[in-house]
Amino acid sequence: MPASAKADAHGGGGEARCRLYLITPPALDPARFADDLGRALDAGDVAALQLRLKDADDDALRRAIDVLRPVAQARKVAFLLNDRADLAVQTGCDGAHLGQTDGSHAAARKLLGPDRTLGVTCHGSRHLAMEAGEVGADYVAFGAFFPTSTKAVEHKAEVGLLEWWSEMFELPCVAIGGITAENCAPLVRAGADFLAVVGAVWNHPEGPAAGVRAMDAAIAEA
Ligand SMILES: Cc1ncc(COP(=O)(O)OP(=O)(O)O)c(N)n1
Ligand SMILES: Cc1ncsc1CCOP(=O)(O)O
Numbered sequence: 667m668p669a670s671a672k673a674d675a676h677g678g679g680g681e682a683r684c685r686l687y688l689i690t691p692p693a694l695d696p697a698r699f700a701d702d703l704g705r706a707l708d709a710g711d712v713a714a715l716q717l718r719l720k721d722a723d724d725d726a727l728r729r730a731i732d733v734l735r736p737v738a739q740a741r742k743v744a745f746l747l748n749d750r751a752d753l754a755v756q757t758g759c760d761g762a763h764l765g766q767t768d769g770s771h772a773a774a775r776k777l778l779g780p781d782r783t784l785g786v787t788c789h790g791s792r793h794l795a796m797e798a799g800e801v802g803a804d805y806v807a808f809g810a811f812f813p814t815s816t817k818a819v820e821h822k823a824e825v826g827l828l829e830w831w832s833e834m835f836e837l838p839c840v841a842i843g844g845i846t847a848e849n850c851a852p853l854v855r856a857g858a859d860f861l862a863v864v865g866a867v868w869n870h871p872e873g874p875a876a877g878v879r880a881m882d883a884a885i886a887e888a
């Protein structure tokens with residue numbers, strides 16, 4: 667997901683086209699996971715992969731990045747690092763995703779430069795999203811839209827927020843939280859540029875590749 671993510675999220679004719687944004691499982695063994703990841707990314711259209719390992723120290727993150735970044739980038743899937751703009755720059759990631767307690771967004775923008783992506787969590791808040799836009803975020807992320815077992819969430823977002831944002835602003839918006847092939851259609855119709863998912867792909871009963879196919883099909887049919 668380059669800085670021109672909006673262009674990627676839209677077809678050549680200007681028609682909105684929502685895309686899948688995949689986030690890794692909360693824990694993984696990089697070498698074992700690499701094959702699963704490759705198969706999942708080969709199964710359909712995935713715009714971005716976020717490495718999200720909340721319990722990993724810097725060494726473990728660097729090892730995971732070294733193994734998984736080439737898997738994504740070889741397939742032209744943007745490789746984003748959760749929480750850490752500094753490490754994203756040092757390790758050749760395509761960008762970073764920061765929450766509201768993950769340090770200064772303005773400092774991260776500076777560190778990442780114009781060519782790497784900065785994504786910012788905005789929960790269910792118009793105000794946070796406009797602030798993120800002002801500091802130069804490349805996308806804003808709203809959620810959680812549905813109950814999720816991946817993370818204990820404190821904030822919820824309503825579908826109307828996506829409608830409002832996409833009518834008011836060009837900056838791409840990501841929807842996250844409990845999104846599945848079965849429940850995603852209203853988010854796509856409301857104007858989400860990307861759907862970020864963990865469980866819908868990695869916990870799919872027929873495996874991650876089937877999870878990607880199901881999400882892509884649901885987005886296309888919405
Ligand atoms: C695409 C996307 N949206 C939101 C989040 C959540 O970020 P944050 O609020 O910082 O929480 P953690 O993911 O760090 O637990 C995200 N990671 N990705
Ligand atoms: C990281 C994060 N931030 C808000 S909800 C969430 C978890 C999303 O995972 P899932 O797609 O399994 O609900």
Ligand SMILES: [Mg+2]
Pocket residue numbers: 748749763764765766768
């Ligand atoms: Mg965070």
